[in-house]
Structures are given as structure tokens and as C-alpha cells.
Amino acid sequence: MSGSQIKSLFASGHTACAGCGQSLAARLVIDAAGPNTIVANNTGCLEVFSTKYPESAWGIPWIHSLFENAAAVASGIEAALRFLEESSSKKRLRDITVIAQAGDGGTADIGLQALSGMWERGQNILSICYDNEAYENTGIQRSGLTPYDASTTTSPAGSRSFGNPRIKKPLPEIANAHGIIYVATATVGFPQDLQRKVKKAISLKGPKYLQIHVPCPLGWGYASSLTYQIARLAVQTGLYPLVEYENGVLKGVFKISPKPVEEYLKPQRRFKHIINNPEELSKIQEIANDNIKKYNLVTAAG
Amino acid sequence: MFGPIVAKPGSSRKNKTGSWRTESKPKFLQTNCIACRLCVLVCPEGCIEGLEKNSFHCDYDYCKGCGNCASICPKKDIEMVPEG
Numbered sequence: 103m104s105g106s107q108i109k110s111l112f113a114s115g116h117t118a119c120a121g122c123g124q125s126l127a128a129r130l131v132i133d134a135a136g137p138n139t140i141v142a143n144n145t146g147c148l149e150v151f152s153t154k155y156p157e158s159a160w161g162i163p164w165i166h167s168l169f170e171n172a173a174a175v176a177s178g179i180e181a182a183l184r185f186l187e188e189s190s191s192k193k194r195l196r197d198i199t200v201i202a203q204a205g206d207g208g209t210a211d212i213g214l215q216a217l218s219g220m221w222e223r224g225q226n227i228l229s230i231c232y233d234n235e236a237y238e239n240t241g242i243q244r245s246g247l248t249p250y251d252a253s254t255t256t257s258p259a260g261s262r263s264f265g266n267p268r269i270k271k272p273l274p275e276i277a278n279a280h281g282i283i284y285v286a287t288a289t290v291g292f293p294q295d296l297q298r299k300v301k302k303a304i305s306l307k308g309p310k311y312l313q314i315h316v317p318c319p320l321g322w323g324y325a326s327s328l329t330y331q332i333a334r335l336a337v338q339t340g341l342y343p344l345v346e347y348e349n350g351v352l353k354g355v356f357k358i359s360p361k362p363v364e365e366y367l368k369p370q371r372r373f374k375h376i377i378n379n380p381e382e383l384s385k386i387q388e389i390a391n392d393n394i395k396k397y398n399l400v401t402a403a404g
Numbered sequence: 405m406f407g408p409i410v411a412k413p414g415s416s417r418k419n420k421t422g423s424w425r426t427e428s429k430p431k432f433l434q435t436n437c438i439a440c441r442l443c444v445l446v447c448p449e450g451c452i453e454g455l456e457k458n459s460f461h462c463d464y465d466y467c468k469g470c471g472n473c474a475s476i477c478p479k480k481d482i483e484m485v486p487e488g
Contacts, residue, residue, distance in 0.1 A: 110450045114466035115416035118448060120424065121470030126448040157418055158411035165408075293445040319470075327471030327484075330446050 111137060111161035118151040121326025123290045123316035123333060124205070124232045125151065130290070131203075131230060131314070134297035135304060137162055139199040142176040144208030145169035147239040147318075148232060169208055173216035173229060176202035180225045199304050203230040206247035207237045209313075210271050221280035221309045228303050231273065231313045238321040246271040249341070250389060251382055252372045254321075259375035264382050269389065274313055278350050283308035285347040289315040291333030295344065295356065306348075315342045323371020335366040340390035343397045357401040360394055363387045417466075421449065425469035428484040434458040436479040443473035443482060 111132040118125035124147055132139065141164045143149045149166050152159040167175050180200045187195040202220065204213050209231035217229055236254050237243040244257040250269045253259035257266040277285045284306050288296040296314060303310040317333050319326040336342035337356060341363060344356035363386050367373040376382040394400055437458045444452045444460070451467050454460030462473070474482040 112450060113414040113416050114449050114451045114463065115419035115421055116449075117416075117419065117421065120448075120468035121472060122448045126446060126472075129448075129450050130445070152416070153411065154416070154419070155409060156411050157415040158413060159416035161413045290446070325471075327475045329448070329470070330472050330476050 111135075111139075112152070113159045113161065115157070116152045116159040117154050118147070119318075119320050119326070121319045121329045122147075122151075123318060123329045124148055124234055126293075126329070127232055127290050127296070127314045127316045128152065128203075130293050130296050131201075131300050132160070132162065134300035135199055135201060135228075138197055139163075139201060140176075140179055141165070141201045141203060142167070142172040142179065144172040144202075144204030144213050145239075146205035146208050146232075147234070148203070148205060150239055170212045171216050172202045172204050172208065173213060173220040173227075176200050176227050176229075177216075177220050177223065177225055180227050184226075200227045201230060202227055203232065205237075205239070206231055206233040206235060207243075207245040209233075210246035210273050218280065221277065221282050221311070223309075224282075225309055226307050228300075228310045228312065231311070232316045233313050234316045234318040234321065235270075236318070236321050238318045242321040247273065251376050251386060253375060254372065264376055264379070265372070274311065274345065274347070277311040278347055280309070281350060282311060283349055284310040284312075285350075286311070287313045287315070287342065287344050287346075289333045289337055289342060289344065290317070291315070291330055291335075291337055292344070292356070299346065302346075321372070323374070324369045328369055332366065332369060335361065339363045339366045340394040340399055341366060341386070343393045343399055345397055352397070355397045355399055358394075358399050360390065360400060363390050420465045422463075422465045422467050425467065425487055427469065427487055428471065429464065429467060429469050429487055430462060430471070430473050430482050431485045432461050433481045433483065434460070436481045438479060440478060442476050442478065446472045446476050448472065 112129040244254040253265040259265040346354035451463040
């Protein structure tokens, strides 16, 4: 087929793995944000597969500098736009959206200081975390957002280990503690909800944080055709609650009829070692139950 | 390397990633399609298009054969068929 009419700001031909949840999320985000957007990107899978030199998949101004500093680069861009806006009559500059985006390692570990500074300064920037729950690009090393018991190359399951010994870092709460205007979680499993949250975030002035769950077929070890279903199961089991905060107040949760966590864990190789271990399974079920209770995820009986 | 490196917008289209497919490719049956556009939304390559019912198809130049379109289709109107 030639002469394709597909209009997306994230072009085909990027070099992500087949079934990559992150490439899917990146397209949904940028198409929701629109052409009037500038993106600063941390190092990570997304940066590598979307901008293989001398090519770029992006249809908007996009910049990569280092692993840790997308938030700092975006801060500079936003400050420059604000200066130009004040010193000239170019009113259209006010409508430009600035996005700082990164993977979970670039957000929760390596890039956290620049991000925290950006939130603290109250800059009008949307920060996006594509959460694939490990440093997938460099070979599936554990990150701060790797969930409990997941086997990664730096937290391998074995005779003395059940994988990652720590629970996922509560980054939306860390963001909220900065008193920022909008914090939300989303997933590629519910693409319309994800695009709505991007548009909502952009409509608000101030620092915003959006964390998107993006399954990784390679790192998590599941069939590439299951990306969408696994993303949905994470939400439906209560392990990845979809929540929305405005000014620190919980404004919306995605209601579910909880499924047992095994349904989410079973297709994934990273949880293979605990699938026949009732003790560890009950600990993960406990995490889901805590989320369900904390965010009141279950629809009222009736 | 000195200074910024600039690439043209959307130039990744030069990579015909369709050659990555090894096992199967989606076949759009175009019989029960209700134009819900879910396949378009979940394609990681963004290579599915269509407007009317039963008009959806994908660009095999870029399709990597991941199979998410077939697994999401509520009408089972997309099936994965062996490559070749």
C-alpha cells in the first residue's frame, strides 16, 4: 500500500519491538497533545527507538539531551517561551504545550531531581512517565517502579530470591507532595481514557504529572499480541489503579470489578517463579487489595 | 560529535519495518467490521487506517505482526495468517 493517508505526529518506521506498549502510548499522547507541542525526552527506550540517527519518528520539535535532564531542558524551553511571550506580541506562544517525557527509570530514579525542581518551580509543563517497570532498553534492570516480586536481570528470581524485594515507588504521591495542579495515572489498555487525561492536563496551567502503564513484551516475557490485554488486566486486578488528582484532591478513580491477580501475573515470564507459590501470590493480592481499599476502586454493590 | 544533531520530522518512515515479521500477519476480513477504530488506536506502528465499516487495512511495509489488532477486534474481523 502506498500513498498512505495516515496522519500521526509519531510516524511508522520506528524501531520498537513488535507489540511495544511504549510506542503505542507515545503515539496516543502526541496525537492528543497536537502539533503545537515541544517535547524534551530523557534517555530510554523511547528516545532510542524513535530517533535512530539520522531519522526521527516525531512530527513536532523534539529534543534529547541526557538521561537525567529532560525536566531541566523542558524548564529552559518553557522559560524561553515565557520570556518571548512577555517581550513580544506573539500571543500564539502562549498556546505552545511543553512536555517532558521519560521512561520509569528516567522519571523515578535518574531524572527525579530535575523533575522535582521543575514541579517545585511551578512551571507550565506536562511531565509524562512511560512506566514499563524496568530499565528495558539496557537489558531489563530493576528500577524504582519495578513491582514487587518481578524478576529482572538485577533482581533475578532464584533459590534465595523471589525477584524484586521492594514495592513500587509511589511516584504519583511524590508528585502530589509537591502540590502540583494535576496528577494522574493512565494505561494503554484504556486508550480513550489516556487521551482524555492528556488533553485535561494540557488544559490546566502549571506543572502536571501523568504516569502511563506501558507493557513490554520483551522485558515482561509475554506474547506480543497481549500488550493491550495485559495493560487492562493490571487495572482490573487493582494492581495499577487509574486515579486522577487535582491540586492534591482525588477527583476520579476508574472503578473495577476486581479479578484475581493471578490473571495478570500468569502470562508474564517475570512472575513465573511465584505463580505456584501461594504465599508470594497472597502478598501481591494484598497489594491489590490495599489499592482497592485506598482508592475505593470497587463499584458499589447493586 | 559536535553540536546538535537534527533529523527531519517523520523521517523514520524510511525504515520499512514490515520486514521484521517472522510468523504471521494480520488479515482484515472486512466483513463484520463496525468501524470502532480500536485496531487503529492499539497499533504500535500506527499503520492501520480506514474510515467506513469494512474499509480498514494496514500497511504491510511497516506492520511488525505483533497481533494486537487481531486480539482486540470485538468482531473477530481481523485474523493472524501465516506469513508468506
